[in-house]
Amino acid sequence: MQPLKLPEFDYQIEDNRIFCIVRKKWVVLTPEEWVRQHFLNLLFAHLGYPKGMTKLEHSLKYFKNQKRSDITILDKDGGVFLLVECKAPSVKLAQKVVSQVAEYNKVLDAKYLAITNGMSHFIWTKVEGRLHQIKEFPFYQS
Template identity: 45%
Template sequence: MTKLNLPSIDCKITEIEGKIQIFDIIRKKNIVLTPEEWVRQHLVHLLINQLYFPRSLIRVEGGLSYHGMAKRSDIVVFDQKAKPYLLIECKAPDVKLDKKTISQASIYNKTLNAPFLAISNGLKTYCFEMGSNGENSSQMNGFPESPRVKK
């Protein structure tokens, strides 16, 4: 897999029925190891191990509905009141992060209304604080603080 600009992870990779799989510590099962999944797993480990987000507040590949269409969010972190806090849209390392990526994440966030949004292809990561109306945003220098460590 591609070397990412994210901290390395201690993960379990196995081959099952000819397919390389990675163990997802959130879903507690093996997942086919695609380039996008490689990025997603690195971000999950970063959230838990370096940023101290509680594992119990992280959802991976969760379903949501936007204008009657079924969608899947890559990573959603919830706050202590079970409200969406941070939405992360993951892309494979060879996918350019552009306005289309930001638009996709923003559309998902119209349903979730998380105050923070991030997009990453593992090589580049951009984080945004969303405005109160969900439209305006400002780019941040990193991920928001874990709700667990907030005072």
């Protein structure tokens, strides 16, 4: 797998699988999973996010469609603090990806939304119902 613009960490790879630091089990190592595991490391090891408040592949229903968010971090009250959509490094973070995470947020109502392909990362916060791009990822606020 290619190096990413995310902090290095001591991951475990065996055959074509990587050990998931949240699910505590081996999962298929796809380019998207490579990005997800590195991004989770950023959240936990560098920004103080708790593993216990993290949901992966969180199921949600948008109109009649069943969808799954890549990373969902809950706040202490059970609301969504951060919603992250991960893509493979080869996927351009275009408007389609922004629209995808924004659609998911219509259901989840996160305080922060982010997209990443491991090479580029974008984050927005919601202020008075509108999304505003910010430069830095927030530390977890309990």
